[in-house]
Amino acid sequence: MWSKSPSWHSRSRLLLWAFILQSVLLFLNPPSSPPIVAHAAPPDFTSTPQNRIFFWKVTRTTLAPDGVTRPVLLVNDKYPGPKIEVNRGDYITVVVENALDVPTSFHWHGLTMRGDPWYDGVPGMNQCPIPPGANFTYAFGTDNMVGTHWWHAHFENQYIDGLIGAMIIRDPPETNPFFKAYDEERNVILNDWYHQPTGPLLAQYLSPESHGREPVPNNGLINGKGTFNCSNVQPANLACVPGERAVFHFISNRRYRLRIINASAASPFMFSIDDHQLQVIEADGTDLNPVMVDRLPINAGQRYSVIVTANQDLKNYWMRAEMGTGCLPKTPSNLDPVILGEVRYQGAGKAEPTTTGRFVPQPAVKGQEALVNPSFAEACKDMDLYDLHPLQPVPILEPITNSLLIRISFKKNPADDIVRGYMNDITYSGGNAWNPTIVQNLNQSVEYEVNHHVMQILKPGAIVQIVFDNSQGDEHPFHLHGHVFQVVAQGVGFYEEGKTPLNAVNPLRRDTATVPRNGFTVVRFKADNPGVWALHCHIEWHVTIGLVMQFVELPDQLRAMGIPEHVGNLCKTGPPKGFKPHTGFMP
Template structure:
């Protein structure tokens, strides 16, 4: 796809013969507005249950569990117990000093009706849990995860932020690296971690199931510096999985977004959840969106304010970013995404905005003067996509941090907010500047409404709106790919790739690149109009010179409205790696592409990974 024979090669995805922005040729109209019982008996009953629990708890088992009868749905456990404590404490001490190992897990995927915030909804469960079990590992481990699908829909799982070196066929996206695990099928993921360490997560990568609860935390501890105390000085670790939440099933939400009457405006979420718990005021439900709702206790969290905590935040939501605030604390941002170091000596009490799929690690401590006082965690959903109002939503919610009182209280606004702007994060200085790119790529992304697509909103990258093929791309030669597959080839050898993502929408897009970390060397938001950047023109970028001295390292990046980002990464391990917007409704409507790295231009279907990718496809 080179435009010239000169180095670096110049590749403009989908525009081999033109350098100008894409022009939508047909009748295109773009209009986005956004919008008790006896103790003895009980004891007798508990003994066998406890024995079974110890023997068969599959996610801590050191060996594989026997395969279940996939014709019978397993019993599930209550996911909303008597406590509403949000704490999800991690145990790095179990991992940082041991040798690398293979960890075995056995997961039953089911669906069940639960009410995480008081509102009943059909939610995906893993061994009866929502969110799914938290995986903790150390760098060098291999995860072997046997998945039994009892749900009616086909499923797959993606290990967000892990490089999956030599295991592209285990990466998860249906249509690209595998077929779905259908009802009654079993599949074993083998996930290599290599030397990575940081905050990751796993989630569905088939259909829209992430929005219906098919996700969980994945933390890889750094064995080289136990607790990393040398650098960060903390006592315990906490994981927070935070995100927006819809009461409708995900397929209905997508249908609403893609309806021609929506004009491309995203449906506003109904609530928010923290570690699978939330609070919804039943009286706020509207006649147009009735719900089966019961009042529940507002979640809270019990922490020892004498201790310092490493807080690992993950945005598991489908649409919105959020800010995370704890008044009266001292908070230091230390990492983003999968271990990308942040260079900052700034002490704050808030961080944001964290967009879907992004992660941030903080060290939080309380000054001695406020240790004995009540504090709240405040989560505020960003309103960028809220132009279609949802009056039932409470976008800013607070959660008490104290054992003294569990009474819901309003947000604490007595302390000023000092927020770390994640979009301005910088990494530590590099010993040498980043290498110059060997190949340049440029893409344009937008939500478009076209007559030929029924005047329904679709996500586009260049002239392509993605649809999965029956046989995944990794398992098929390039010549069999249809026009919905935008998968440029980076070449047969490892190369440094520079990718410019231009956003011609009036709202942002959080883009995730599978398989790689990248250096964010430029980010620019348009000022009053579309300020794109074309690396093939002589004009300097509107956002100024690229940062090649201390760029932050990430795997998910927010592309600002009417602007662009420029990222640079070493494309050095084979596979077809997805690149897509992590807003569920944008990816679900087509805002997906990928890169083929290494191999030959005809695809990777003839190799071993390609053959493995077809295992679930039948025929």
């Protein structure tokens, strides 16, 4: 039985007006009409929280972000999709019209969704997908969260095909510790890019012939733009024209906050701007004691803010996103792993930059191999934990009440001979997206299937420690929904409780941390947010083959909250006729 939670009652007036507005607009603008954008410009800072309303229409078209034409999914005809930008404490309402012929859903990466767990956007866990041709309203608060986040589809692998966008929660000037440290902001979305949609890539990946090697990207993009050598297109019949690079305009001596988001399916990047220093001030929504670097590794799902001062000679410079090919399967010969954007100083004209990075390629000579760009391997691990400390210190969470060791492995599943990902010898199966865990939890005597990999946290305020043991594999960026965790240890080899040094003084807080190759990462969080929260590798291909588990946190409290009726109604439709999982967005 669906019910309304206490948090639902506290927000009922805002939601009531949002739903009335949605109904009126849908009446005046039926699904065939273009969506109305109620809020697009950066919001003014206000003394009281506002309800910011966004209207989205999800469609499919063909596009050529790097010059190679392929099918792409869009929100409001944009790639990347529209930016959500609000102030701390604002309420966000997103009215989604699904004009696709397959279901969809959206996740708000980095937001804890406190009090609104059914809007986290994970089918099979905390919501049912939005049916084709239907409308659905997400409505949630931002609590005390600030910083750089992003949104992406969380149904199947749809975000690889285009459903991504920036999500910025800004601090008012009086509480923003860096408000006077920069003059302007720019968003920088990095992602890898494939010249085929996910359907045919998944068909190959989910076969014994792949031997577990995930699809390798053909290119990378900066803010949805890039270039590609059309003579290298495979297959050769793909339409290709010269692409264009992202351009960032700088004015001499001004200071720019770059909000960098890695929205990749698999690739980490080493980010830099030739001849410029980067002052790191934020990681995954947590303000940091500033750290100066000349390059920044950023893995899939992670975000950083850096301040760049335009204090160099009046000319144009390359912005570089060097792909971490050292942690990808064999790189295809037609991939240039150095993705470029242009930083143009005002007054320097439009000439292509001639600057060089810290690595100058040198071809092989007799008796010697060609030099390998160090970024291709360095990008595969996070910045040193001991260099990153939150500006507002929080003591290390202790004592530990729940300790979980997760051993990451890949092996052939005897049931289908396909290599799958395992966490403690369990490979996750999404099961029925139309019977999510949050609905099953309404039954107090529920027994979850083993391959749904459910861990229950029963004690309010429990301090949960997770030790990721990756001693036999490549790097994995792990993301936890519903929480910001402390990263208390990270390194190569094995973690030994009581022996391995801890980052115990003001440890880094974030929501996506890399488990290094042949190594470990240890995180801690407090169980104070009732919900069903996914824990998964953010290499999207690894999600498909089972590197996922879920926490049912404080199930009794979650059960008492109930589920809003309009959320529960999504589960009544069931899958559309002919739908098959893991076939891409094509029906």
